[in-house]
Amino acid sequence: xxxxxxxxxxxxxxxxxxxxxxxxxxxxxxxxxxxxxxxxxxxxxxxxxxxxxxxxxxxxxxxxxxxxxxxxxxxxxxxxxxxxxxxxxxxxxxxxxxxxxxxxxxxxxxxxxxxxxxxxxxxxxxxxxxxxxxxxxxxxxxxxxxxxxxxxxxxxxxxxxxxxx
Numbered sequence: 245x246x247x248x249x250x251x252x253x254x255x256x257x258x259x260x261x262x263x264x265x266x267x268x269x270x271x272x273x274x275x276x277x278x279x280x281x282x283x284x285x286x287x288x289x290x291x292x293x294x295x296x297x298x299x300x301x302x303x304x305x306x307x308x309x310x311x312x313x314x315x316x317x318x319x320x321x322x323x324x325x326x327x328x329x330x331x332x333x334x335x336x337x338x339x340x341x342x343x344x345x346x347x348x349x350x351x352x353x354x355x356x357x358x359x360x361x362x363x364x365x366x367x368x369x370x371x372x373x374x375x376x377x378x379x380x381x382x383x384x385x386x387x388x389x390x391x392x393x394x395x396x397x398x399x400x401x402x403x404x405x406x407x408x409x
Contacts, residue, residue: 304365310372315393317369322387329384333377333393338369340389 309316317338323345330341343364350357375393382391 304367306367306369308369308372313395315371315373315375315395317371317391317393319367319369319389319391320387321389324384324387324389326384329382329389331380331382331391333371333375333380336371336374338371338391338393339366340369340391341366 305320307316307318309318319340321340321342321344324342328342328344332339341364348358371393374396376396377393379394380391382389384390
């Protein structure tokens with residue numbers, strides 16, 4: 245009986261490990277960890293406990309489009325304000341950092357619900373070409389962050405002619 249239980253647990257663990265591996269392969273770099281905010285404010289302790297009970301992993305889906313003159317990156321990050329983002333392009337990657345504060349309160353008769361989630365995150369998106377980050381523009385609308393990065397004209401690939409010696 246004990247051996248059957250061990251075998252069942254072993255199969256279950258293998259299944260979970262296989263599922264995690266598949267999620268990592270399919271989700272790629274979209275799997276993002278949210279780190280609960282830490283604060284020195286005394287009232288922040290309750291907020292931190294609520295955040296710890298909430299989801300600490302999320303998929304921040306990204307779409308990368310390589311057009312002739314620019315790279316367009318769109319990230320689905322609902323519940324933010326434009327001032328909550330820090331964006332930079334470095335070493336062939338777009339790095340988006342932010343601090344998310346989600347609050348929801350609902351009252352109906354004897355029913356009362358209040359949820360809050362806080363946390364910092366970082367999402368790194370590989371870029372398919374060199375970009376001119378000084379000319380980049382970002383816009384946030386309806387939960388979607390759009391970043392337009394003009395391609396770096398100096399980094400264009402060109403054919404080099406080989407001459408006979």
